[in-house]
Amino acid sequence: MQWSIKLGTVAGTEVRVHATFALLLIWIWVMHYRIGGPPAAFEGVAFIISVFLCVVLHEFGHIAAARYFGINTPNITLLPIGGLARLERSPDTPLEEFVIAIAGPLVNVAIAGLIVTVVGGALGWEQLLGPQDPRIDFLARLAGVNIFLVVFNMIPAFPMDGGRILRAILAWRLPWARATTLAARIGQSIALAMGIFGVFFNPLLILIAIFVYFAAETEAQGSDVQAISDDTSIFDVMITEFATLGPRARVGEAVELLLATSQSEFPVVDEAGRFEGLMTREGIVRAMKERGAGASVSDVMRRDIPALNEKSPIDFSLKLMREAQTSALPIVDSGERVVGLMNYETIGELMMLHYADEHFKPLGRHHQAPIARQQRPRRRYDHLDKE
Template structure:
């Protein structure tokens, strides 16, 4: 996920924290400082670290459940509202989805229950509902935060756990794609209501609502793409007629191709036809500004671009583009020679064609000519 920082790797899963987590830190710091000064503010930092650990345990609850079904988790991203665990593959049925989604909140239920047992009967709901108040006992606030994480994450809106539980329930009676779309639309409606509520009561809710709204849209689109591309490989829709650059080419040549063709991305291939790097419209413009037309493309091209096998499913190419932050990825054959490339435009055309005519079956190649 963009705007996230890597903290480390635990049991094969990369742990990342989203920059918006800082908003929670700032909020707690300010609230503590206003009430108790610097000592309370520093206690607030310790409190945030404890919350952070609870969120990590929440995510590893998801990970443990996913691994029970043979699903690996490459990374998790921690957010103020909880976290996102990215699964290597989607659950294959409602039961898997339900168990994996509910496992995280159950961890917070256990944590809250253990804290309440330690405290005993000395707390009331008014204390549990004030985790930002440093005058409330540390452990009481920690129990309150875990209760809040359970309640908030169980709101039926993607990407929160409640949205995935809702999809699992709907998927017992509906096709997976239809269940995803319906759950996403419900989540977006809740996000709109959350945003309106935030205008009058808490601006932080507006940011959360925006995140939830677009995350739900992304989830729905991903499910739609998965349904459309079932049985369709990258080779069926990749661009096969395209211009390339050699490692010895200059930026000026890339500019000429950009103006003379309809392409926005140009693979840089060596003499054997193997991928060396990628020149995008943005990198070409930037290179012209900084180094001029005479600069070799090999010094300015992007080298961190993954390749995708021509027999891979389309959703694999989309995931690679999203992870690498690139508008296109080259397609290679068994000899690792580039035989095409695929970009967001190609995937978008597949979706439009399918939506325009339900009878469309992507079996022939979609070709782009310069």
């Protein structure tokens, strides 16, 4: 994730914190300083750090459960609104999804129970339900926050754990894609109700409702891509007519291609057609501004773009595009020659066809009319590599 800083690695999982977390600490410092001076400010910051340690333990509850099922977690990122664990792959069965999702809240239950046991009879419900009040005992507030985390995460809406638990329960009876769609719609209904409630009582709920609503939509779309990907490979839908650039081409020639074709991304290939880099519309514009039309494409192209095998599933290409933060990926054959392109527009068109007809299934390259849009240059350039 952009703007995140690595804190360290625990059991093979990177722990990262988003830069905006510093803004939260500054805000907490200022608010508590106004209430009780430096002592209150230091205690407020210490409390927030303790809360996020509980969030880290919550995420490692998910990680431990995922590893039990053979799913690794490359990293977790701490955000001002909570933690985000990135699983290497999705769970294979409803049982795996249920166990992994519920493991996090169970960690918070254990933390709250441990604090209550240690403090004993000194805690009352008024203390546990007032974690925002700095006048309440530190441990009592921490126990209250963990109780809140359990309740909040069990709301049956994505991306909270409750939404994944709901999907797991539905998936015992329904196909995975259908269970995801139904769980997402339930979550969006809850988000709308939360937003309406926030209008009258707490504006913060409106922001949370917006986040939950769009997170549910993203989850549903991801499930649809997965459903299509199960029956379709990149070979069936990739763009097969496209223009390329040679490594000795100039930025000005890339500009000509950008204006002469409907493409936004151009693979840079050697004389044998092997992939060397990618020029995007944004990269071409930036190169023109910073280096000029005479700059070499090989000096400004992106070299960190991964290439995909033509037999790869569609959802894998989408994952790689997000991780590489690129708008397109080259598809290569067994000889590492570029034979196609995948971009967000192609995937979007595939999704539109799927929504138009739930029984839609790509025809494949062995048919005369492939489903995916073919990028057809208005002026044909097979390979630009002018001296």
